[in-house]
Amino acid sequence: MTSPQTSAPPAGKTFGVTVAGLNKKYGQTAVLRDVNLEIKPGEIFVVMGPSGSGKSVLLRHIAALEQPTSGTVHIGDFDTSDPTILEKVHLALVFQSGALFNSLSVYDNLALYPREHRLTNEAGIRERVMHALSILSLDKAAQKFPSELSGGMKKRVAIARALVMEPQLFLYDEPTSELDPVMAATISEIIATLRQQTAVTSIVVTHDRDLALNIADRIAIIMEGQVRATGTAADFQKPADPAIANFLSPVFDLKNPRFKQLEHSHE
Numbered sequence: 232m233t234s235p236q237t238s239a240p241p242a243g244k245t246f247g248v249t250v251a252g253l254n255k256k257y258g259q260t261a262v263l264r265d266v267n268l269e270i271k272p273g274e275i276f277v278v279m280g281p282s283g284s285g286k287s288v289l290l291r292h293i294a295a296l297e298q299p300t301s302g303t304v305h306i307g308d309f310d311t312s313d314p315t316i317l318e319k320v321h322l323a324l325v326f327q328s329g330a331l332f333n334s335l336s337v338y339d340n341l342a343l344y345p346r347e348h349r350l351t352n353e354a355g356i357r358e359r360v361m362h363a364l365s366i367l368s369l370d371k372a373a374q375k376f377p378s379e380l381s382g383g384m385k386k387r388v389a390i391a392r393a394l395v396m397e398p399q400l401f402l403y404d405e406p407t408s409e410l411d412p413v414m415a416a417t418i419s420e421i422i423a424t425l426r427q428q429t430a431v432t433s434i435v436v437t438h439d440r441d442l443a444l445n446i447a448d449r450i451a452i453i454m455e456g457q458v459r460a461t462g463t464a465a466d467f468q469k470p471a472d473p474a475i476a477n478f479l480s481p482v483f484d485l486k487n488p489r490f491k492q493l494e495h496s497h498e
């Protein structure tokens with residue numbers, strides 16, 4: 232019998248993702264409604280939308296952590312309903328919350344996956360782990376425990392941990408939330424550089440407009456569990472749909488009618 236713990240999927244291949252007619256209900260509440268997306272291999276695909284619109288739920292379906300009420304999600308040709316999918320596809324999900332193991336040091340959080348999958352020997356693992364930590368300016372945090380880290384540091388550790396996994400599909404849930412602008416720009420660079428170096432398909436859920444504009448090949452906007460629009464950043468320069476225009480218009484844009492209303496209310 233083969234153990235899923237020791238089977239490393241073939242490296243160097245990336246996958247597209249196809250979401251078809253995806254519906255998700257929790258009890259009577261429909262959270263995703265007929266979601267259809269075709270994400271190409273090697274693409275950086277950004278998902279934006281208001282809080283509570285279903286972005287994290289969608290990402291959890293793509294990561295095979297949840298199963299649809301109806302519809303399908305495929306990673307390449309593999310259906311995520313296949314219980315062995317994670318042996319076939321090497322994917323990394325950076326959770327919105329970080330989701331680190333609190334009982335393990337930062338170093339051991341990063342080393343866990345390569346050790347379990349026997350990707351290389353301890354010396355090789357040390358090299359990878361320290362390299363990932365240094366990219367994220369975390370060299371000095373290797374021996375710390377998650378409880379000793381700030382929110383932004385935990386987020387960076389979660390990204391470093393995903394880097395060490397060398398995934399074939401990279402999923403990020405709010406990678407820049409809780410980070411200062413300099414670190415947010417670093418994350419943006421990391422995502423773009425990784426894709427350049429490894430052609431890995433990356434799906435990025437974010438509220439961060441700068442991040443979206445800097446890295447996205449295409450953007451989908453999800454509202455109330457439905458895909459409201461997809462397109463390139465340029466397609467969203469002047470959206471005809473007022474709901475999208477409203478969602479995308481920067482809070483401090485002086486042309487924003489809501490801002491004008493506020494100005495007048497002080498006169």
Ligand SMILES: Nc1ncnc2c1ncn2[C@@H]1O[C@H](COP(=O)(O)OP(=O)(O)OP(=O)(O)O)[C@@H](O)[C@H]1O
Pocket residue numbers: 257262280281282283284285286287288289327
């Ligand atoms: N396991 C669950 N059981 C019941 N309802 C859930 C569950 N997970 C999510 N929901 C609901 O689904 C909706 C969408 O949640 P989701 O976390 O996907 O939002 P989001 O778009 O990621 O929001 P945010 O931008 O705040 O992270 C919310 O109303 C949430 O309460």
Ligand SMILES: [Mg+2]
Pocket residue numbers: 286287288327404
């Ligand atoms: Mg979310």
